[in-house]
Amino acid sequence: MKILYFAHVAKTLGRREDEVSFxxxxxxxxxxxxxxxxxxxxxxxxATIHLARNSEYAGPQDQFxxxxxxxxxPPVSGG
Amino acid sequence: xxxxILFMEAPLPSPPSPPEAMHGVAGAWAEFHGYVRADxxxxxxxxxxxxxxxxxxxxxxxxxxxxxxxxxxxVAVRFWxxxxxxxxxxxxxxxxxxAPHRKEAFAALGELMNRLKKDVPxxxxxxxxx
Numbered sequence: 484m485k486i487l488y489f490a491h492v493a494k495t496l497g498r499r500e501d502e503v504s505f506x507x508x509x510x511x512x513x514x515x516x517x518x519x520x521x522x523x524x525x526x527x528x529x530a531t532i533h534l535a536r537n538s539e540y541a542g543p544q545d546q547f548x549x550x551x552x553x554x555x556x557p558p559v560s561g562g
Numbered sequence: 563x564x565x566x567i568l569f570m571e572a573p574l575p576s577p578p579s580p581p582e583a584m585h586g587v588a589g590a591w592a593e594f595h596g597y598v599r600a601d602x603x604x605x606x607x608x609x610x611x612x613x614x615x616x617x618x619x620x621x622x623x624x625x626x627x628x629x630x631x632x633x634x635x636x637v638a639v640r641f642w643x644x645x646x647x648x649x650x651x652x653x654x655x656x657x658x659x660x661a662p663h664r665k666e667a668f669a670a671l672g673e674l675m676n677r678l679k680k681d682v683p684x685x686x687x688x689x690x691x692x
Contacts, residue, residue, distance in 0.1 A: 490613045490685035538618040540681070554615055554683070561612070561619075561643065561684030562596055562655050562675060 484547060486518065487554040492532070495524050508546040514553070525555070532557050563631045564638040567623050569614055571646045574653045581638045584660035588637040590667035594675060596655035598648050608691040609649040615683040619643075626677045634670035636661050641674070643684060654686075 486501040493499045503517055511534055518525055525532075534541045535554040547553055564583035580591040598610050627639045638660040648654045657674055661667035678684070 487615065489615055489683065490687065493613070494687075535615075535618055535683070538615075538621050554618065556615070556618075556683050557685065559679065559681060559683055560686045561614075561678045561682050 508548040584638045588660035590664040592667035592671045593658040600650045607688045609689040610686045613685045622682045630670045634666040
């Protein structure tokens with residue numbers, strides 16, 4: 484599963500993507516658990532980040548599986 | 563409905579004439595040009611750096627445009643946004659809509675810009691003067 488980082492989150496982590504793997508589809512909670520273990524600095528942003536799965540905002544019931552592209556979306560500021 | 567969504571690193575060119583799709587159908591073509599100011603939240607800046615998750619931004623914008631077309635009867639929409647470094651005084655965004663009448667055109671254009679700032683994955687970061 485490809486994880487994408489943007490804006491100040493990418494700057495803090497010093498990277499724009501990660502690759503993680505699961506043996507079966509997981510909830511957002513389980514995904515976050517793995518991401519926070521891998522990148523503890525994400526903790527400060529978690530409350531403001533929305534997850535997107537394959538270019539669409541994920542709902543609370545969505546599951547995430549290998550092969551998905553998951554983006555961490557902090558508050559937007561286009562225009 | 564005709565639409566064009568473009569993201570570009572180079573300065574935005576002068577927009578071309580309204581698209582053929584509106585000819586004879588729409589009576590209003592409303593445009594918005596957004597520029598980078600030297601002052602961002604009370605801080606002097608030299609530029610903004612835009613980061614865009616392009617596939618999702620395109621999808622979100624297309625969905626918003628589709629909805630606005632239904633509610634305001636839009637005939638055509640052109641939307642351009644800069645990515646990367648945009649210096650003070652340069653344009654960061656250009657949006658234009660065609661509708662039967664000016665009331666719908668102005669309303670839809672304002673709503674499109676509001677929606678852009680709500681959930682379209684585009685971010686800006688301030689670059690301070692050296």
